[in-house]
Amino acid sequence: MRPTIVKREPVVDDAMDRAEAKLTPQQIEKVINEVIDKETGGRLWTYINTCIHCGLCSEACHWFLSNDRDVSFAPVTKVKDTLWVMLKNKGAVDAAFIKRCSQIAHTECNVCRRCGMYCPFGIDIAYMMLVVRRICAKLEMVPLYLQDTVHSHAATMNQMWVKPDEWIDTLQWQEEEGQGYVPSARLPLEKEGAEIMYSVIGPEPKFLAQLLGNITVIMKVAGCDWTMPATAGWDNSNMAMYSGDFEVMARVERLHYETAQRLKVKKIVMGECGHAFRGAEYDGPTWIGWMRPPIPLVHAISFYYDLIKSGRIKIAKQIEGPVTVQYPCNVIRNAGLGSKLQYIMNAVCENFVDLIPNDRHAYCCNAGGGTINCGPPWKKIRVQSARLQSENFKRTGAHTIVTPCHNCHSGIEDVVDGYKLGMKVKFFSELLIEAMEIPEHLKA
Amino acid sequence: MYELVRGPLAWAAFIIFIAGSLYRILYMLAGSKKEKVVFPHMSLKHSLASLVHWVIPFNNQYMKQRPVFTAVSFAFHICLIVTPIFLLAHIILWDESWNISWWSLSETITDYMTIIVIAGCIFFLYRRLTDPVVKNVTDGSDYLLLAITALPFITGFIAYHQWFDYKTMLIIHILAGEIMLIAIPFTRLSHMLFFVFTRSYFGSEQGHVKHSKDW
Numbered sequence: 001m002r003p004t005i006v007k008r009e010p011v012v013d014d015a016m017d018r019a020e021a022k023l024t025p026q027q028i029e030k031v032i033n034e035v036i037d038k039e040t041g042g043r044l045w046t047y048i049n050t051c052i053h054c055g056l057c058s059e060a061c062h063w064f065l066s067n068d069r070d071v072s073f074a075p076v077t078k079v080k081d082t083l084w085v086m087l088k089n090k091g092a093v094d095a096a097f098i099k100r101c102s103q104i105a106h107t108e109c110n111v112c113r114r115c116g117m118y119c120p121f122g123i124d125i126a127y128m129m130l131v132v133r134r135i136c137a138k139l140e141m142v143p144l145y146l147q148d149t150v151h152s153h154a155a156t157m158n159q160m161w162v163k164p165d166e167w168i169d170t171l172q173w174q175e176e177e178g179q180g181y182v183p184s185a186r187l188p189l190e191k192e193g194a195e196i197m198y199s200v201i202g203p204e205p206k207f208l209a210q211l212l213g214n215i216t217v218i219m220k221v222a223g224c225d226w227t228m229p230a231t232a233g234w235d236n237s238n239m240a241m242y243s244g245d246f247e248v249m250a251r252v253e254r255l256h257y258e259t260a261q262r263l264k265v266k267k268i269v270m271g272e273c274g275h276a277f278r279g280a281e282y283d284g285p286t287w288i289g290w291m292r293p294p295i296p297l298v299h300a301i302s303f304y305y306d307l308i309k310s311g312r313i314k315i316a317k318q319i320e321g322p323v324t325v326q327y328p329c330n331v332i333r334n335a336g337l338g339s340k341l342q343y344i345m346n347a348v349c350e351n352f353v354d355l356i357p358n359d360r361h362a363y364c365c366n367a368g369g370g371t372i373n374c375g376p377p378w379k380k381i382r383v384q385s386a387r388l389q390s391e392n393f394k395r396t397g398a399h400t401i402v403t404p405c406h407n408c409h410s411g412i413e414d415v416v417d418g419y420k421l422g423m424k425v426k427f428f429s430e431l432l433i434e435a436m437e438i439p440e441h442l443k444a
Numbered sequence: 445m446y447e448l449v450r451g452p453l454a455w456a457a458f459i460i461f462i463a464g465s466l467y468r469i470l471y472m473l474a475g476s477k478k479e480k481v482v483f484p485h486m487s488l489k490h491s492l493a494s495l496v497h498w499v500i501p502f503n504n505q506y507m508k509q510r511p512v513f514t515a516v517s518f519a520f521h522i523c524l525i526v527t528p529i530f531l532l533a534h535i536i537l538w539d540e541s542w543n544i545s546w547w548s549l550s551e552t553i554t555d556y557m558t559i560i561v562i563a564g565c566i567f568f569l570y571r572r573l574t575d576p577v578v579k580n581v582t583d584g585s586d587y588l589l590l591a592i593t594a595l596p597f598i599t600g601f602i603a604y605h606q607w608f609d610y611k612t613m614l615i616i617h618i619l620a621g622e623i624m625l626i627a628i629p630f631t632r633l634s635h636m637l638f639f640v641f642t643r644s645y646f647g648s649e650q651g652h653v654k655h656s657k658d659w
Binding site for chain 2: 001002004040041042043045046047049050051052053054055056058059060064069071074076077080116117118119120121122123124282286289291332333334335336338360361
């Protein structure tokens, strides 16, 4: 089989360059065979032996479509250029090859699972890319910025090196911000026996703290019995899941659920994030061996859907003008919340303009799957490869794109900036705060 | 020669096909058991839902998006499986050997169905040679699989129409069929065996575990 022609601008990633310099063929061979033999089984074997090389998966991939159908971005090519070679050579590959594998699996694939959905056989190519990431992670071949977030998870149990005092301080500050809207609003810390533990991802206290103020108001208006932990375990994000460091991934998820159990809550409600839901609902529990989360996990979309549908939150004034939405893969295609998202968008917006394609067929924001966390070196190709979705946004003519996911939010800010779309990018809770009714007795 | 391909080799081919298929399926199931997630995620309801949406033509969004490929692919696969089973000449062989027989298709219909299979092979070959994505992931084995699939139908067609030397062509045809049977479990033609399982697993994971759909 001829090698794929790959045309890329050179990218300097210190961590990957260092790993390339120090990896030995023996290490590589040992790790590849260990992962293939001990950590994979029927799925990988069947996928490799079933794939008939038809290339139909390529039509599903926004990387392929956004890059003028460059074959080196097609999902099947990504498997060819990684696992096929590893399996054929029984792990005997060189460090430069492993570096290219990391580039493919970490920086050029969002593991969004759209290609799996479009494969006639249902071959889960994203799963295979996660196997490649696992091999790369065990060989310490991980993009620098992504690995930094994993180090942060391992050292602080949150993604952004947030210190314990900063965490508590931020919550108290945002409680006061919330009280600016509703004076009796509280952000209850460590309330044992509350119905809900609310958890967020590291970037919220780090640079999107207003979202914590928003939820303080929303919870008060909806009359929810809730709490947040004052200890580590508050962060539901999990970049280790995406680097391939599943040991750290498991520690993060375990602590998240143990914290909820310590607080004796009935369920965990989580902020607007897709990958965090995936990690806490699926990848974490299955790796640990729980299969399902020990405490029900409710994504913000479902939570707001329940509050609006049941009338616990009423809409006073819908957002004017056309508003569109990004469907986050990990909670839509891979969690089935598409119709709930459409419901809350229609409830809050006067003119919700849907995307085409929408729901589970919608394209990825191209930031998910850890690619945005690979940092500035990989930003150019990431934004360039979101061209297709930028065109879809443009077609809606919306003034605002709602992103109920942190990765989508940051990624689409880059897309709006890169393609000069002139649109605002907002979380759903930011719209809800503007649109919801604050009952008279709660007003200042 | 005819006695050899019609007798012992046919036995061998069927035994290898059936035993090989069983072995490969059991191997797959054992490997899946090793992975703790596969069986707990399976659900009959969602497996069937997924299969219904992917074995009925134009029953999912992607098939509608690619009408030509869908039509060719379904016509090819249906004819590929149905023709050899309901071909009159094959049923006569079963009747001679085992004294069993079943309903057959008219020879005109099976003739057209054979042409559809051959045309399908040409279509797939054309894609392999021209579609950049497919071309990039094609190697000798892909052409070989296509040849293994096409040959029984090409030779069968020639033999039926009695072009060239009938007896020789018949022997080549039987041999080609036997090669295909043997190849099914041990090459990527095994998608015939595994399709149901990969589809069911993806459908189950998408529907049962992730509360979404895969069509």
